Amino acid sequence: MMNGMEKVPSRRAQAFMRWMEANGLKTKRVAITSGVPQSTLASFVQGVSQSLKGETEEKIATAYETTVDAIFAGAINSQSKRQAPLVRIIGRVGADASGEVILSTGHETWDQAPPAFGTTSKSVALEVRGHSMHTFAEDGALIYFEEQKTAPDVDMLGYPCVVETEDGRVLVKRLLRGSAPGLYDLESIVGPTIRDVRLSWAAEILAVVPPRQARRIIVRAEDHAA
Template sequence: MASAESRGTARRSPDDLGRSERLRRARIDAGFASALAAAEAHGWNRNTYKSNENGNAPFSYRMAEAYGAAFGVRPEWLYAGTGAAREDGRAAMVPIIGRVGANPDGSVLLSTGQEGLELTPVPPGGSGKAVALRVVGESMRGLADDGALIYFEDQRTPPTPDMLGQVVVVETDTDEVLVKRLVRGSKAGVYSLESLDAPVRADVRLRWAAHITAIVPPFHARRITTWAGA
């Protein structure tokens, strides 16, 4: 028999999940490092707000008005994704979730918590699932220099044929997140991963892969990056 949690997940619609993701982004952009911090600051029931943000309990338009007023976004956008997020034209922000190029093996060092969260504007064409990685060091020279930002959509979907031959972000079945060129493997279900300055990793099984949607050079990356709560 399915658990209550799995039954609840099965009932979630794409609209519900998009709504909860917009709420999470609005909360982060407003400078609240966690759902608990936002709920306590505004006197909301902590469990209710957490369920609204993770999609287990879709919130009403009335609550979208309350959340929108608290986070500085339009309730129409928060509830249905309609129009701009803000009246004042401020860019929506997304988190910088880790560093790439800092390890010799090319793996991404992911942030483990929300404290000191860095934020950067959503790139052109980006969605509420956009995230960014900061390049550290010179191992990705020719693609992205030290200090650059690499954006991708954090959708956690399997590789697609149009990714072959492209530099993408991937997660392996051994829990590594990497930025590599994706090449067809020796058999179905595996891929080879090419680096700019490291040996090819052959026949790797992947959990997901994501296209790089934008690369921002270091000078501009420094200008557009801010800290949550700043």
């Protein structure tokens, strides 16, 4: 009898599941991003429903700026190749003019995002919350940088960087030469420049992903098990 048969996902559903796995996605996140009900996606991947409507497939592909075949037929292109591991979003910045980073601590799971162009396996990200950095990164943007503990490099001078001061503050500032060797000025996007501070480390910003794109790609910690 049909009711006693094991439900097997269709080939298109299996391709869809491989695509989600390769991109660190769950049905809940795809549903939020695409506007397709999660119940529809769950039925599809569980084999209850053997197909999705063409317009539904198109809706998902459009939301992720790729093709229907890349998701549901396993076509290999630049959008469907297996990606590098997701990047951890380790904190927030932009709530006030200080440029201070509020680090996320004590987490077993992190908010995450796919790597951006130019990032490496050591890269991490900050999420911009607020409008104090609006000329550099808008509210909701992602700032990627290398998680390293190295001294400032002369090539970083004049550019926005993530830095840690000797007193333990982690900031996003434009790095400038100070009045003496080993001292640096930290220019704010808004607000006063911090003069002549010593730094424990500095990291060059590798990429900034605008808010609209960031909303599509962020995988929230609460979605990991969804």
